Amino acid sequence: MDTRLFAPDPKVLEEISNLPIESASRRAAGFLARLVGNASFLSARVLPLLQGADLNGDWHVACRHDAPDGSYSLQVFVWPPGSRTRIHDHSSWGAYCCAVGTVLEERYERLDDGSVPDHARLRKIWQLAWSRGDGVSTVLPGDGGIHRVGNPGGAPAVSVHLYGPRVGTFDGRDYDISRDYVCDRTEI
Numbered sequence: 001m002d003t004r005l006f007a008p009d010p011k012v013l014e015e016i017s018n019l020p021i022e023s024a025s026r027r028a029a030g031f032l033a034r035l036v037g038n039a040s041f042l043s044a045r046v047l048p049l050l051q052g053a054d055l056n057g058d059w060h061v062a063c064r065h066d067a068p069d070g071s072y073s074l075q076v077f078v079w080p081p082g083s084r085t086r087i088h089d090h091s092s093w094g095a096y097c098c099a100v101g102t103v104l105e106e107r108y109e110r111l112d113d114g115s116v117p118d119h120a121r122l123r124k125i126w127q128l129a130w131s132r133g134d135g136v137s138t139v140l141p142g143d144g145g146i147h148r149v150g151n152p153g154g155a156p157a158v159s160v161h162l163y164g165p166r167v168g169t170f171d172g173r174d175y176d177i178s179r180d181y182v183c184d185r186t187e188i
Contacts (some may be wrong), residue, residue: 008035010067017071017164021093021140028095028162029136036097036132036160046099046158049078055156059083062158071165079103079157084150087122088185090172093164094145095138098130101157105130105137108146108175120175120182122146130159141167146175 016027035041049062063076079101087108105128111121130137139145151157170184 013067013072013074013162016162017067021164024164025093025095025138025140028093028164029097029138032095032097032136032160032162036099042099046076046160049076049158050100050156055080057083059085059150073161073163075161075163077159077161079149079151079159081151081154081156084152085148087146087148087175087177088172089142089144089146089175090139090163091141091166091168091170093138093140094161095136096149096159096161097136098132098134099158099160100132101151101155102129102131102153103149103157103159104128104152106148108148108177110143110146112180114143118182119180120173121180122175122177142173 012031016024016031018024019027036046045063057080059077059079061075062078065074067073076099077096084104087106106124107126108122109125111123112119114120128137139147149159170186172185173182174185175182
């Protein structure tokens with residue numbers, strides 16, 4: 001499968017990725033809102049994904065464009081009905097915008113201090129259903145963006161994500177709240 005994505009001017013993405021973390025996530029939100037609002041982008045890069053979507057499968061990254069130096073990654077996710085990620089965080093800032101359908105995001109806060117290896121106690125602090133036109137969700141690295149995203153509906157959904165450079169050597173962490181467990185993740 002060809003997972004490359006025609007990206008807008010890479011210089012714009014490079015400029016965003018070179019900003020301080022909080023400024024970058026705000027600029028990324030504006031960038032994604034404009035991109036998802038672009039009818040040409042939707043008709044050429046998003047809507048065709050729904051025709052070939054496996055409605056019984058799991059979520060997946062259908063298209064992506066990664067900077068050669070790792071400074072950003074622009075990705076299009078397909079969410080079949082009922083699919084969802086694990087609870088996780090990222091080692092970079094990130095932003096996403098729903099382009100088709102609805103995705104549900106749950107946010108968590110960490111209750112422990114992180115001093116015990118492989119242990120994390122979490123509490124869900126909010127959840128929000130995002131549809132096209134509802135805006136853009138942003139996350140900060142690590143504990144500033146513990147979340148789960150999924151599609152609880154009966155129709156497929158598509159979202160567009162932009163991630164900045166990794167702050168650490170791994171991609172992020174996965175959490176299991178049934179066991180108060182956390183582990184590093186090398187790739188999402």
